[in-house]
Amino acid sequence: MNYFPDEVIEHVFDFVTSHKDRNSISLVCKSWFKIERYSRQNVFIGNCYAINPERLLRRFPCFKSLTLKGKPHFADFNLVPHGWGGFVQPWIEALARSRVGLEELRLKRMVVTDESLELLSRSFVNFKSLVLVSCEGFSTDGLASIASNCRHLQDLDLQENEIDDHRGQWLSCFPETYTSLVTLNFACLEGETNLVALERLVARSPNLRSLKLNRAVPLDALARLMACAPQIVDLGVGSYEDEQDSESCLKLQAAIRKCTSLRSLSGFLEAAPHCLSAFHPVCHNLTSLNLSYAAEIHGSHLIKLIEHCKKLQRLWILDSIGDKGLEVVASTCKELQELRVFPTDLQGGGNTAVTEDGLVAISAGCPKLHSILYFCQQMTNAALITVAKNCPNFIRFRLCILEPHKPDHVTSQPLDEGFGAIVQACKNLKRLSVSGLLTDQVFLYIGMYATELEMLSIAFAGDTDKGMLYVLNGCKKMRKLEIRDSPFGDAALLADVNKYETMRSLWMSSCEVTLGGCKRLARKAPWLNVEIINENDNNRMEENGYEGRQKVDKLYLYRTVVGTRVDAPPFVWIH
Amino acid sequence: MENSNSYSPYSSSSVDSTKPSPSESSVNLSLSLTFPSTSSQRETSQDWPPIKPRLRDTLKSLRLRQRGYNTALFVKVYMEGVPIGRKLDLSTFSGYKSLLENLSHMFDTSVISGGTRDRKHHVLTYQDKDGDWMMVGDIPWDMFLETVRRLKITRPERC
Numbered sequence: 001m002n003y004f005p006d007e008v009i010e011h012v013f014d015f016v017t018s019h020k021d022r023n024s025i026s027l028v029c030k031s032w033f034k035i036e037r038y039s040r041q042n043v044f045i046g047n048c049y050a051i052n053p054e055r056l057l058r059r060f061p062c063f064k065s066l067t068l069k070g071k072p073h074f075a076d077f078n079l080v081p082h083g084w085g086g087f088v089q090p091w092i093e094a095l096a097r098s099r100v101g102l103e104e105l106r107l108k109r110m111v112v113t114d115e116s117l118e119l120l121s122r123s124f125v126n127f128k129s130l131v132l133v134s135c136e137g138f139s140t141d142g143l144a145s146i147a148s149n150c151r152h153l154q155d156l157d158l159q160e161n162e163i164d165d166h167r168g169q170w171l172s173c174f175p176e177t178y179t180s181l182v183t184l185n186f187a188c189l190e191g192e193t194n195l196v197a198l199e200r201l202v203a204r205s206p207n208l209r210s211l212k213l214n215r216a217v218p219l220d221a222l223a224r225l226m227a228c229a230p231q232i233v234d235l236g237v238g239s240y241e242d243e244q245d246s247e248s249c250l251k252l253q254a255a256i257r258k259c260t261s262l263r264s265l266s267g268f269l270e271a272a273p274h275c276l277s278a279f280h281p282v283c284h285n286l287t288s289l290n291l292s293y294a295a296e297i298h299g300s301h302l303i304k305l306i307e308h309c310k311k312l313q314r315l316w317i318l319d320s321i322g323d324k325g326l327e328v329v330a331s332t333c334k335e336l337q338e339l340r341v342f343p344t345d346l347q348g349g350g351n352t353a354v355t356e357d358g359l360v361a362i363s364a365g366c367p368k369l370h371s372i373l374y375f376c377q378q379m380t381n382a383a384l385i386t387v388a389k390n391c392p393n394f395i396r397f398r399l400c401i402l403e404p405h406k407p408d409h410v411t412s413q414p415l416d417e418g419f420g421a422i423v424q425a426c427k428n429l430k431r432l433s434v435s436g437l438l439t440d441q442v443f444l445y446i447g448m449y450a451t452e453l454e455m456l457s458i459a460f461a462g463d464t465d466k467g468m469l470y471v472l473n474g475c476k477k478m479r480k481l482e483i484r485d486s487p488f489g490d491a492a493l494l495a496d497v498n499k500y501e502t503m504r505s506l507w508m509s510s511c512e513v514t515l516g517g518c519k520r521l522a523r524k525a526p527w528l529n530v531e532i533i534n535e536n537d538n539n540r541m542e543e544n545g546y547e548g549r550q551k552v553d554k555l556y557l558y559r560t561v562v563g564t565r566v567d568a569p570p571f572v573w574i575h
Numbered sequence: 576m577e578n579s580n581s582y583s584p585y586s587s588s589s590v591d592s593t594k595p596s597p598s599e600s601s602v603n604l605s606l607s608l609t610f611p612s613t614s615s616q617r618e619t620s621q622d623w624p625p626i627k628p629r630l631r632d633t634l635k636s637l638r639l640r641q642r643g644y645n646t647a648l649f650v651k652v653y654m655e656g657v658p659i660g661r662k663l664d665l666s667t668f669s670g671y672k673s674l675l676e677n678l679s680h681m682f683d684t685s686v687i688s689g690g691t692r693d694r695k696h697h698v699l700t701y702q703d704k705d706g707d708w709m710m711v712g713d714i715p716w717d718m719f720l721e722t723v724r725r726l727k728i729t730r731p732e733r734c
Contacts (some may be wrong), residue, residue, distance in 0.1 A: 078621045078628070082659050113658065134627070137659060160629055164651065164660075167706075188629070269633075292630065295637045343624060346634055375624060402624050459625070 006031075010039045019044045038062055045069070046504050048086060048110065049529065052562045053094030064103040065129075066095075070110035072507050072556055073457075074482055076134060079509055079554065081535050083569045086110045089119075090567075096123035104129035104155075111135070117142030121149035129155035129183075139164035140189070147173035154207075155183035165191030172197035181205040185212035187236045187267060195221045203228045212236025215269040220248045226255035234288075235259070236267035253278050266290035266316075268297065276305045283308030287335075290316040292342050299353075303328050313368075316340040319353040319375060326358035330365025337368050343375040343402060356383035359399075363390035371396040378409040379436055384418025388425035397422055398433035404460035404485070407437040414438055420445035423453075433457035443467035447474020455480040468492035472499050482507040490517030493555075497525045505558035513555050516548030521557070522575030529564060531556045532573040635664075652726040654682050654697070665723065670716045675699065678728065686728055688712030697728045 013036060016022055026036040042065040045051060056066075070086025088110045095102055102124040112135045120127065127150050140163065146156060147170055171194050174181075181201065186193075193216040202208060208229050213222070217238035226232065256262075262282045268291060276297065286309050291302060299320045306312070306325070312333040319341050321329075329336065339362060341354055356379050362369065363386070370393050379401055399419075408415055415436040423429060423446050430452055434442060438461035446453065447470035454477050462468065468488040471481065472495065481503065489512030500506060515532065522530040533554035564574045621631075632649060653660040661681060668674045671688055678686045678699065687696045688711040699711040703722040711719070711726070 074622075074625075076627050077623070077625045082661065111659070160627060162628075293633055295633050342626060342630060344634060344637070346624060346626075346631075346638075375626075400624055404623070457625075459623075 006035055009035050013039055017042070041065060042104075043067070047558050047560075048088075048091070049565050050504070050558060050560045050562070053091050055562065057094065057098050057100065061098075061100070064101060065106070066091075066102065066104070067106040067108075068110060069108045072109075072482070072505060073480070074484070074507055074509070075109055079484070080556075081533065081571065084533065084572060085565065085567055085569070087567060088112050089116045092116050092119050092123070096120075100124075101126055103127055104131075106131040106133075107135055108133040109135065111137040112142070113137050114139055114142035114145070118145040121145040126152055128152055129157075131155065131157040131159070132161050133159040134161065136162035140166045140168050140170045140191070143186075144168060144170040144173040147171070148175070151175075151178065152180060153178075154180055156181075157183050157185045157210075158188055159185065161188050163189055165189050167191040169194055169197065171201060174201055176200075176204075179204050180207060182207050183210040183234075184208070185210065185236065187212040187214050187238070187269070189214045189216075192216050199224055199228065205229070206231070208232065210234035210264075212267060213238035215239040219252060223248060223252040223255045226252070226259055230255070230258040231261055232259055233261050234264040234266075235262060237265070237269075238267055239270040249278065253281070257281050260285070262286070264288035264290075268294035270296075276301050280305065280308050284310060287311055288314040290314075292316040292318055292340065294318065295320075295344060299325050307332055309333060311335055314338045316342070318342050318344050320344050322353050323355055323358040323361065326354060327361045327365075330361045333366060335368060336362075336366040338371040339366075339369065340373040341375060342373075343400075346402070353377075356380050359383060360386050360390075363387040366391075368393075370394055373398040373400075373433075375400045375402060377402055378406065379415060379418065380408045380410050381413060381415055381418035381421075382408075382410070384415065385421040388421040392425040393428065394422070394426040395428050396431040397426065397429060398431065398457070399435055400433060401436040404435075405437045406435075414441070416442040416445065420449075423449040428452055431455040433459075434461055435459060439463050440467035440470070443470040447471050450475055452477055454478060456482070458483040458486055460485045462486045462488060465489055465492035465495075469495055472496055476502075478502075479504045481505075483509070483511060485510040487512050489513055490520075493517055494521055494524070497521060500525060500528055500557060501559050503559070505556065507554075507556050508552075509554040511555075513552045514548060515550045515552055518552055518555060519575055527559060527561075528557050529560050530575040531558075531568070532575070533571060534573070535571050648720060648723075650723060650725050652678065652681075652728070654684075654728045655730050663726070665720055671712055671719075674711075678726075682728060684728075697730065700727050700729055701725065702727070 009032070013025065016025060019042070022036060022040060026033045037059055038061065040060045040063055043056065043060050043063045044067045045056070046069050048068045048070050068088065068091060071080050071084060074080060075084070086109060088107055096119055103126050105120065112132060117138055130146060130153070143156070146153065193214060195217065198217070199221070202211065202225050209232065211225065211229065211232055211234070213236055215238050222237060256278055259282060263285060265279065265286055265288070283305060289309060289312055291297070295318060297320075299322050302317065302321050303325045306329055310332055313335050315329065315333065315336060315338070317340070321341070341358070344353065354376050356376070359374055359376070360383050369391055372394065379399065407413055408418070416439055419434050419438070419442050423432070429450055432446070432450065432453060432455070434457070440463045443462060446456070453475045456471060456475070456478065465488055467486070468483070469492050471478070472492070488508065493508070493513055494517060518530050518532055522528065532552050533556065535553065568574055648665040649662050650665055651660045652663050665674065668677065675686050675688060685696045686699050688699050700708050701711050701719070702708055702724045704724065708727070
């Protein structure tokens with residue numbers, strides 16, 4: 001390769017797109033580092049506090065797409081207080097000042113303001129794609145800026161954000177001359193939608209492939225939209241009430257029949273039971289189905305729909321489908337790769353919608369299954385052992401037994417053996433969430449067998465520090481470890497400080513870690529930000545005789561090359 | 576060891592000077608996420624099982640509807656000058672008194688409704704169905720629940 005001119009090498013590098021691979025080739029030699037630097041198009045930053053915008057721009061002056069992630073994963077479950085951080089404003093300001101021709105921005109768990117969106121919309125002439133996942137802090141005014149100013153916008157994808165809906169006219173801010181829309185997802189908006197503006201926008205968007213509506217878009221509007229956009233591939237249905245108006249229904253059915261490219265269906269945020277049957281004609285082409293918000297639809301209707309979906313690769317559903325429903329899935333969806341079953345009864349006890357039987361049925365019937373998220377009330381070791389035997393190809397295995405510390409409901413034993421079988425059989429396992437009654441033994445198995453494991457979520461599990469140590473010592477590829485309500489303390493935390501440099505982050509909440517332990521860790525590892533989040537005891541977490549033994553509510557530590565962040569709120573102490 | 580006493584949302588090197596100085600940044604953001612006594616009315620915790628807020632809200636409404644109770648009524652609550660708001664389920668309160676108590680605790684300041692407007696207290700206002708901003712407390716509680724869309728805690732001088 002030394003004999004090729006740089007342009008040739010750069011051209012070869014164009015074919016290398018994965019971040020990991022590009023990182024690897026940049027380490028080969030100085031020449032490759034330089035070529036790679038200037039040619040990297042897509043930059044991925046998994047923790048926005050591990051680096052800063054200035055360093056980003058120094059290293060990659062020519063990138064077009066930036067992905068940034070802010071808050072830790074447990075923020076999705078209300079464990080990270082408001083105001084913790086993850087602000088995108090400084091990033092956008094820095095990029096705006098530079099000469100980067102930003103075309104795509106993907107943010108996850110970050111705080112975005114209307115000001116940020118306004119600045120973004122005005123600073124990058126070729127801006128094409130905005131994807132916001134689980135973000136907060138902005139309103140429809142910010143969306144109006146994007147609509148008004150981004151002439152070449154293709155994607156506006158808002159997934160599960162907290163958006164202040166001013167019920168304004170953001171949809172009518174797209175100019176009449178604007179016709180390049182490809183993706184529009186505003187399902188998470190709570191307010192009214194200007195249906196006229198929406199219909200006109202869709203009608204003048206011949207490239208529209210993905211449209212996800214919010215609950216304010218009723219049945220007759222949906223029919224008109226689908227009639228305008230029969231080329232649609234990915235549809236999110238908004239409100240879909242059981243309107244007695246048969247003419248609307250007929251119009252909708254006629255429109256749906258024309259959508260021969262439809263592959264993905266979601267939404268049904270407010271859906272009456274009988275509505276799904278209008279979609280039966282397109283089910284045989286569907287590869288992705290997300291019914292996880294369709295809480296009012298009875299299992300029997302879900303089953304009737306799924307019976308038509310023979311090509312399904314991805315299914316997200318509520319546990320109201322029941323074990324019987326999962327058996328139908330197992331016998332119908334032979335192409336299934338990813339399944340998520342969410343709970344409908346958060347109390348636990350009583351309703352046993354899905355059990356270990358459903359999980360076993362799926363594992364037996366779906367040979368291509370590699371990712372699963374399963375919420376259930378009960379589990380047994382025997383079932384997990386069977387699942388492991390049926391499906392050695394799991395990449396992601398997340399099991400959430402709703403009641404903490406719940407043992408095998410048949411033998412009353414811990415579920416160590418069951419999860420042990422999973423990690424032993426699934427040699428490619430990258431992500432694992434464990435639950436139920438678990439001792440240190442399960443972590444011995446994880447440390448021993450889960451060699452490829454990158455992300456592990458632990459809740460209400462383990463007996464002693466040994467459990468956490470098995471994992472830290474054994475899982476060489478661990479990147480993200482998140483632990484809550486488990487008896488791991490300073491000894492485990494401090495055993496191997498260098499381990500944390502190989503990981504993106506560690507989260508521990510309601511464990512046995514003390515303030516003294518955290519301070520010792522911070523002293524030993526200056527390359528880490530050790531953040532302590534204590535919402536209630538601000539005043540008591542001070543230098544006094546007890547501090548060494550005072551338990552830390554929430555600990556979040558991560559490697560960083562830019563030191564302590566300056567935007568932390570008062571309840572976050574960074575050492 | 577850094578212990579920052581003032582909260583600044585942006586790194587100091589890039590503060591936009593045209594933005595009004597966040598004097599409200601002295602508001603203590605160490606908000607308790609667990610409600611006081613009214614939380615005993617809540618049957619489930621807010622952080623277990625590990626599901627996202629949207630699904631949690633959907634299921635809660637569903638459960639309440641199935642049991643014949645009024646649907647959960649989540650509204651956004653903002654403290655004037657603080658960009659990041661909170662969300663509150665009004666259906667868990669029995670009336671104005673418990674609402675005000677809860678808000679006072681949540682925002683660590685004294686919040687009152689209408690009536691005597693002395694300079695010390697923050698006043699609670701709400702946006703109704705018509706989009707108008709009104710003083711909280713004038714209409715019966717049940718009527719209030721039907722018309723309220725969001726809440727704002729205003730600075731005392733404003734009203």
